[in-house]
Amino acid sequence: MLVEKKRNSFIKCALLFLSFSGSLFLLSGCWDRVEINDLAIITAAAIDKKDVNQVELSLQIFIPKAMGGGQGGEGGSGGENVTFVISQAGVNIADALSKLQADFPRKIFWGQCKVFLFGEELAREGVYESLDFLLRHPEPRERGYVFVSKGKAKNILAMKTNLEPYSGEAVREIATLGSGLAVTLQDFDELLTGASQGAALPYMKVASKKGDKESSYDYTSFIGAAVFKKDRMVGDLSRKETRGLLWLKNEVKEYTVTVRPPGEKGELSFTLGTVQVKVDPQIKNKEWKMKLDVKVTGMVIQNGTNLDVNDPNSLKIVQQAFQKSVKQRIEGVIGTAQHKLKADIADFAEEFHRKYPKQWKRVEKRWEEVFPNVKVQVQVNAEVRRQGYINQPEKAREGVDNE
Amino acid sequence: MIRNVSKLLRRKKEKKRLDQREAKPQEKLHANFDQNVETFRSIYTNCSDVLFRSFLLFGKTRAMIIHIEGLSDVKGLEDYVLSPLMKETADTPQSFNEFLENKLSVSKVEKVHLLADCIESISSGNPILLCEGEETALSLGLAKWEKRSIEEPQAESSIRGPREGFIESLGVNTSLLRRIIKSPALKIQPMKIGEYTKTNVAVAYIEGLADPTLIKEVNNRLQRIEIDAVLESDYIEELVEDNPYSPFPQILSTERPDVACANLLEGRVVILVEGTPFVLIAPISFFSLMQVQEDYYQRFVISTFVRWLRYLFLGVALLLPSVYVAVATFHQEMVPTTLLLSIAAARETVPFPALVEVLIMEVAFEALREAGVRLPRQIGSAISIVGALVIGQAAVQAGLVSAPMVIVVAITGIASFMLPRYITGMSIRILRFPLIFLGGTLGLLGVVMGVIAIVIHLCTLRSLGEPYLAPLAPLKKKELKDMLWRAPWWMMNTRPHFTGESNAYRQSPHQVPNPEGDKGKRQGRR
Numbered sequence: 001m002l003v004e005k006k007r008n009s010f011i012k013c014a015l016l017f018l019s020f021s022g023s024l025f026l027l028s029g030c031w032d033r034v035e036i037n038d039l040a041i042i043t044a045a046a047i048d049k050k051d052v053n054q055v056e057l058s059l060q061i062f063i064p065k066a067m068g069g070g071q072g073g074e075g076g077s078g079g080e081n082v083t084f085v086i087s088q089a090g091v092n093i094a095d096a097l098s099k100l101q102a103d104f105p106r107k108i109f110w111g112q113c114k115v116f117l118f119g120e121e122l123a124r125e126g127v128y129e130s131l132d133f134l135l136r137h138p139e140p141r142e143r144g145y146v147f148v149s150k151g152k153a154k155n156i157l158a159m160k161t162n163l164e165p166y167s168g169e170a171v172r173e174i175a176t177l178g179s180g181l182a183v184t185l186q187d188f189d190e191l192l193t194g195a196s197q198g199a200a201l202p203y204m205k206v207a208s209k210k211g212d213k214e215s216s217y218d219y220t221s222f223i224g225a226a227v228f229k230k231d232r233m234v235g236d237l238s239r240k241e242t243r244g245l246l247w248l249k250n251e252v253k254e255y256t257v258t259v260r261p262p263g264e265k266g267e268l269s270f271t272l273g274t275v276q277v278k279v280d281p282q283i284k285n286k287e288w289k290m291k292l293d294v295k296v297t298g299m300v301i302q303n304g305t306n307l308d309v310n311d312p313n314s315l316k317i318v319q320q321a322f323q324k325s326v327k328q329r330i331e332g333v334i335g336t337a338q339h340k341l342k343a344d345i346a347d348f349a350e351e352f353h354r355k356y357p358k359q360w361k362r363v364e365k366r367w368e369e370v371f372p373n374v375k376v377q378v379q380v381n382a383e384v385r386r387q388g389y390i391n392q393p394e395k396a397r398e399g400v401d402n403e
Numbered sequence: 404m405i406r407n408v409s410k411l412l413r414r415k416k417e418k419k420r421l422d423q424r425e426a427k428p429q430e431k432l433h434a435n436f437d438q439n440v441e442t443f444r445s446i447y448t449n450c451s452d453v454l455f456r457s458f459l460l461f462g463k464t465r466a467m468i469i470h471i472e473g474l475s476d477v478k479g480l481e482d483y484v485l486s487p488l489m490k491e492t493a494d495t496p497q498s499f500n501e502f503l504e505n506k507l508s509v510s511k512v513e514k515v516h517l518l519a520d521c522i523e524s525i526s527s528g529n530p531i532l533l534c535e536g537e538e539t540a541l542s543l544g545l546a547k548w549e550k551r552s553i554e555e556p557q558a559e560s561s562i563r564g565p566r567e568g569f570i571e572s573l574g575v576n577t578s579l580l581r582r583i584i585k586s587p588a589l590k591i592q593p594m595k596i597g598e599y600t601k602t603n604v605a606v607a608y609i610e611g612l613a614d615p616t617l618i619k620e621v622n623n624r625l626q627r628i629e630i631d632a633v634l635e636s637d638y639i640e641e642l643v644e645d646n647p648y649s650p651f652p653q654i655l656s657t658e659r660p661d662v663a664c665a666n667l668l669e670g671r672v673v674i675l676v677e678g679t680p681f682v683l684i685a686p687i688s689f690f691s692l693m694q695v696q697e698d699y700y701q702r703f704v705i706s707t708f709v710r711w712l713r714y715l716f717l718g719v720a721l722l723l724p725s726v727y728v729a730v731a732t733f734h735q736e737m738v739p740t741t742l743l744l745s746i747a748a749a750r751e752t753v754p755f756p757a758l759v760e761v762l763i764m765e766v767a768f769e770a771l772r773e774a775g776v777r778l779p780r781q782i783g784s785a786i787s788i789v790g791a792l793v794i795g796q797a798a799v800q801a802g803l804v805s806a807p808m809v810i811v812v813a814i815t816g817i818a819s820f821m822l823p824r825y826i827t828g829m830s831i832r833i834l835r836f837p838l839i840f841l842g843g844t845l846g847l848l849g850v851v852m853g854v855i856a857i858v859i860h861l862c863t864l865r866s867l868g869e870p871y872l873a874p875l876a877p878l879k880k881k882e883l884k885d886m887l888w889r890a891p892w893w894m895m896n897t898r899p900h901f902t903g904e905s906n907a908y909r910q911s912p913h914q915v916p917n918p919e920g921d922k923g924k925r926q927g928r929r
Binding site: 010021032033034035036037039041043062064065066067082109111112114139141165169 | 648731732733735736738740743744745746747748750751753756757837840841843844846
């Protein structure tokens with residue numbers, strides 16, 4: 001009896017399950033189900049200003065056929081492009097996108113787009129409207145990187161690359177390498193809407209090496225940083241200043257410092273070991289002050305001077321030179337930001353906000369005026385920890401051999 | 404209404420059938436020799452393999468030996484029974500008992516009164532000796548038939564560990580157990596199941612380790628069985644399981660005596676069945692399916708690593724194809740860009756949706772596997788060639804399936820063979836298909852729903868009353884030592900909980916090898 005009941009309930013369950021799972025197939029389209037074959041995968045996107053009140057959206061789209069997967073070695077990206085660029089103008093991005101989609105056989109898919117480029121012209125006019133789309137639309141990644149291009153951003157998309165399969169990937173790889181700035185969409189948004197309302201984005205252009213037909217090629221050159229105040233680009237930093245900015249943001253990774261110690265003929269180069277940047281905002285007697293404490297260790301990788309780093313006296317000279325060089329870099333970028341651009345790109349505002357919330361409230365509205373007057377004190381403690389595989393400078397060693 | 408009537412009818416029919424079954428002949432043997440012989444001859448009409456040998460006992464009394472050709476030791480019968488009994492001796496034994504003790508040089512002799520018992524004895528190979536003027540017959544323990552020699556188990560091979568496997572003979576199998584566990588606490592209860600086969604079944608357990616209620620439960624469930632035949636231990640497995648509809652095995656089967664003994668020593672019960680090398684072990688938990696004898700025969704670090712590898716591949720075997728389908732059709736943004744690009748490139752020429760593609764490949768793989776099992780060994784290589792070429796390469800080159808899909812199916816196939824027992828792999832393999840459907844229709848949401856359903860099902864399962872997910876749910880911290888990792892032997896101090904609290908320790912604690920400490924002690928003693 002009991003067994004029978006159990007069996008009946010089992011059959012009931014099984015029937016329910018079968019009808020339930022059977023009806024899954026009748027659901028037309030299965031919601032957002034889409035095969036990879038029907039996707040146009042965006043690898044990079046560029047947004048430029050077109051005419052008055054018009055933006056031009058350019059998308060770098062991946063061509064699966066060009067990779068020639070599955071068919072064995074015949075494919076490869078020898079000279080063939082694996083991407084192509086489509087572009088369309090519209091009153092805003094959404095408009096341009098819908099126009100693009102209307103003429104395109106596959107569904108345009110933002111999910112893998114990790115590179116967003118703003119043309120300089122658009123950047124100078126304001127990016128809030130474009131940012132709104134990129135942040136609001138569910139598909140674009142917030143962790144994609146944002147760049148500003150000198151000239152039209154579309155040109156970067158169309159550029160041919162040598163090592164990476166397409167230019168979007170090349171740009172992204174450079175950003176993740178850590179030698180320059182790397183700002184994601186989310187960072188950018190947080191900086192612009194945060195306390196400081198200033199941000200710096202990597203700034204680049206298409207450069208070309210001229211040569212004969214075979215050896216000339218194009219490449220993306222990072223020429224510094226584009227500085228934003230609110231949503232507008234107000235100026236740019238040079239390469240050296242951008243590096244200084246990296247110190248301020250504590251994002252220094254791949255970095256080589258080359259210095260010439262006083263009284264020497266050659267140069268010494270260091271790579272960095274550990275880098276510690278401590279930011280300490282202080283308000284004393286209504287005077288706003290920022291104390292920066294930088295601790296850095298370096299390794300000698302090239303020594304063109306006659307100084308033997310083994311010798312404590314020479315080491316002192318070298319370290320002082322190292323220290324001075326780092327300090328100069330940092331102070332340089334602070335000077336530009338405070339006095340020339342008046343944009344708080346190092347996010348000092350947030351530091352003050354955190355430590356002195358009451359005082360911050362009072363200046364919040366007029367931070368723009370306060371920021372240039374913040375006194376910045378940079379203290380660098382540089383140490384040379386390693387000297388490489390050889391002790392004496394090569395110059396000195398040769399001298400010994402000759403004796 | 405109609406349903407009630409039909410139910411009533413069915414019940415009546417069942418009752419009738421039961422009555423038929425219970426009619427067991429209680430007829431006794433007659434004092435009349437001729438009548439007895441006649442009865443046996445009528446029972447064994449048209450049984451050419453039953454031999455009747457009549458002779459004169461000590462030259463005087465008429466007697467007859469009945470046995471089945473090939474089941475008894477003919478030489479023993481001749482040497483120890485027929486030749487001494489046929490000698491005409493002066494001193495005829497006075498009583499039957501005396502005769503039994505003095506004249507028969509056979510070690511195992513039993514007196515039988517019932518006709519039914521005689522028949523049972525004959526069919527199990529023990530010849531029956533009938534004498535004139537006696538109401539009892541003698542069952543002579545001379546059963547001997549051809550059997551396979553003990554070989555290395557085919558389905559459960561191991562690199563380190565004993566190479567003996569069970570065989571089809573119950574007597575040999577119990578002897579294999581006894582050879583490992585010499586203590587008389589190892590109990591083996593005999594039982595006969597099967598109306599026609601009268602299959603010998605033995606329940607083995609260790610007194611003092613196995614819970615008495617558990618043994619009672621096993622016996623109850625076995626005695627409930629009424630079936631024509633038991634040809635393999637799976638018959639019994641299916642008839643005593645707690646949840647007969649589950650895809651998961653709730654009783655473990657093994658053909659290794661060492662595995663059976665290890666489980667006996669943990670307080671489990673082993674059911675041996677005549678005619679199959681596979682013995683049953685119960686109660687088990689899900690994690691028993693993940694354990695292999697070799698885990699305990701090699702260094703614990705290695706065993707732990709291998710065990711975790713198994714857990715990992717359990718997940719792979721269950722989830723990889725469904726997750727692949729879900730990600731490829733719903734969540735393209737989840738794949739790393741370069742990987743997605745190569746998948747996209749590979750899929751470009753494929754005419755099917757990913758769901759259909761994976762189903763084709765999985766079904767083809769299952770077919771290949773099944774064909775490989777059934778095929779004669781000589782043709783086996785043909786299958787692997789066809790499988791590798793057609794499914795692997797040709798299908799990809801023809802653009803019917805994508806190369807990533809072949810890789811996914813291949814990895815899944817290997818993963819399901821990683822699971823120690825073939826049967827476990829099978830249940831995982833079956834569950835893969837509903838998950839693929841869910842993944843292809845609802846995406847990762849569907850896969851997660853499926854996994855939740857499976858986990859809920861596992862939680863409800865019991866093996867002879869023991870929770871299936873023990874020691875994880877309910878959590879038994881002490882027993883995690885044999886689940887999360889394989890603790891070294893000097894830490895395996897306590898037995899699993901179902902052996903009861905009375906006999907909790909299997910060894911003395913503090914047995915960590917400590918040569919330095921020992922040296923100190925020795926010196927101190929000096």
